[in-house]
Amino acid sequence: MASKEQAITDETAHTLQKRNFWSGILFGIGSMAFVDEVIFHQLLQWHHFYDLATPQIGIFADGLLNSFAWFAAIGGLFMFADLRRRQAVRMRYWIASALMGAGAFQLFDGIIDHKVFRTHQVRYQVELWPYDLSWNLFGAALLIAGLFLAKSAKERRSA
Amino acid sequence: MIHHYLGSIEPWFQLTAALLLAWALMFYPMLSIWTNERYRKWPMHRYIFWFAGVIAAGASLVGPLADKAHTSFSAHMTGHLLLGMLAPLLLLHGKPLTLVMRGLPTTSARRLSRLLNSRFIAVASHPASTALLNFGGLFILYRTDLFVLMHQSTGVYALVHIHILLAGYMFTWSILYTDLTAHRHSFRLRAAVLIMALASHKVLAKSLYAMPPAGITTSDGEMGALIMYYGGDVIDLALIILFCYSWYKATAPGRIVRAI
Numbered sequence: 001m002a003s004k005e006q007a008i009t010d011e012t013a014h015t016l017q018k019r020n021f022w023s024g025i026l027f028g029i030g031s032m033a034f035v036d037e038v039i040f041h042q043l044l045q046w047h048h049f050y051d052l053a054t055p056q057i058g059i060f061a062d063g064l065l066n067s068f069a070w071f072a073a074i075g076g077l078f079m080f081a082d083l084r085r086r087q088a089v090r091m092r093y094w095i096a097s098a099l100m101g102a103g104a105f106q107l108f109d110g111i112i113d114h115k116v117f118r119t120h121q122v123r124y125q126v127e128l129w130p131y132d133l134s135w136n137l138f139g140a141a142l143l144i145a146g147l148f149l150a151k152s153a154k155e156r157r158s159a
Numbered sequence: 160m161i162h163h164y165l166g167s168i169e170p171w172f173q174l175t176a177a178l179l180l181a182w183a184l185m186f187y188p189m190l191s192i193w194t195n196e197r198y199r200k201w202p203m204h205r206y207i208f209w210f211a212g213v214i215a216a217g218a219s220l221v222g223p224l225a226d227k228a229h230t231s232f233s234a235h236m237t238g239h240l241l242l243g244m245l246a247p248l249l250l251l252h253g254k255p256l257t258l259v260m261r262g263l264p265t266t267s268a269r270r271l272s273r274l275l276n277s278r279f280i281a282v283a284s285h286p287a288s289t290a291l292l293n294f295g296g297l298f299i300l301y302r303t304d305l306f307v308l309m310h311q312s313t314g315v316y317a318l319v320h321i322h323i324l325l326a327g328y329m330f331t332w333s334i335l336y337t338d339l340t341a342h343r344h345s346f347r348l349r350a351a352v353l354i355m356a357l358a359s360h361k362v363l364a365k366s367l368y369a370m371p372p373a374g375i376t377t378s379d380g381e382m383g384a385l386i387m388y389y390g391g392d393v394i395d396l397a398l399i400i401l402f403c404y405s406w407y408k409a410t411a412p413g414r415i416v417r418a419i
Contacts, residue, residue, distance in 0.1 A: 063361035067354050070392070071399050075350070078403040086412055 016088040023079035024094040028101020028146075030073020033066065036109065040122070047120050058117035065113065069105070076101075090157075096150035103143030110136040168229060169313040176220040176320075183213050187253065194261040201258070209253030216246035216324060229310065232375045232383035240386065242320065243293075243327035244394040251331050256338045275341040284342055286352040289333040293326040294359045301363065306372040330356070335401055346406050353402065357395050364388035 040047045076098075083089045110132065114121055122131040187209050191201035218224055219238035227234035260268055274280065282288060300306055300319060309315045332338060334349050364387040371380025 059365050060358070060362055063358040063365070064354070066361060067357035067395070070357070070395060071350065071354055074396070074399045075403050078407050082407060082410060 016083065016086065017090070017093070019079060019083060020088070020090050020094050021097045023076050023083060024097025025076070025101035025104075026072040027076030027080065028098035028103075029105040030069050030071075030076055031098070032102040032105040032109075033069030034073060037066075047122070055117070058113075061117045062113065062120075065109075072101075090153065092153035092156065093150060096146045096148075096153055099142050099146030099149060101146075103139050103141070103146055106139030106142060107136060110139055168310075168316055172313050172317050173221045173225065175317075177217075180213055180217045180220070184210065187255070187258070190258055190262045194258070198261055205253045205258075208249050209255070212246045212249030212251075212253060215241045215249055219246070220320060232371060232379045233386055236383040236386045237390070239323060240390045240394065243297075243323040244331075244391065246324060247328040247331040248394065248397065250328060251335065251337045254338045260339065272341075275339075281342045284329065284333050284340075286330075286333045286344060286349050289326070289330040290352050290356040293330040294356055294363070296322055296326055297360075297363055301367060301372055304373075307374065331398070334398065335405065337401075346402075346409075349402070353398070357391075360391050360395075361388060364391065 036047075080089070080094070083094075110122075114132065114135075121128060122135055188206060191206070195201055219228070219242040224234055224238050224241075228238045229235075260271070263271060300309070305315070305319070309319050332340070334353050336343065364384045367387065368381055368384035371377065371383065375383070
């Protein structure tokens, strides 16, 4: 009987761990997309709303990505609220997941959106490669920081 | 701006719309106050939502914005945001179907409930159907000659506007379930439909930015498309928050989770 209860607790713990992960990932994706919109589209105005050279598939991919990101930012926060009311927040692990989500999104945006779909470029009328390089390096740095933090969060728990 | 192809919208349209709106403003409180005698008091905030929704729809159908929408694409788009997105969201929170069910005599209420449970409504109220009706309708309006046709015939103009309000309402309802809902679907399915639908709204806005409908100047078309894109974003935000909040409430610990 005891072992059965133990199994149930383990399963719940595993579910909640997964929910911490997804909540962080979604929030990371959403907030990075939001930062991208505010800084690069509105404040710096480097990105263009539509540079008229974007192929149809790029427009479609960008629309899907943006509406998903809106949803991810808000859904991620509601999942976080759900974890809080269950007293199951693992803050370090959550932040690690958020960093991973943000970094993965930045890389996806830099490689797939900018280069493969050619939705828009980082900046116009300039030498492009330093911008592309720093864009993707920043994304990779966030992703790696997230991975390291997740590892340390796991070690702390098991220690 | 020259709109040589435009006829004028005949006055009967605004007159009929104004009458219908006045009717909606009058009958809602009449019905709720009347049913208060038998049921729990109808809460104040629902009146406010309903009135605000009627006013939002009214602003786009009659008066200065509606007149301007005939010559300016930006004004037209502002009106459509009000009519197709904001008004449905507000009206839905007035819970009109719940109110009607309260007011109907038992036999009629049963008949209505049987109709709502029918297979036709099950198919028509599926999130995928309402999304198609709503956003497919927009693609037809802006990407075919319907947009020009609408400004030449008052009948077509009236039909398009009725469609936009009703399709917007059905869509919002099929995602949020604020009012009575007969056929329910999982959060996951509705989230997927919502994301696809909002994406198609953005895609259409960008396509209008690049290529406005016939007879619209470039700057007016770009402004209208930006209003559609960013104005849409604001109402999408409200939709997503309400949707996630309904998930948050439904999955509360200790609550027997309603399957869907």
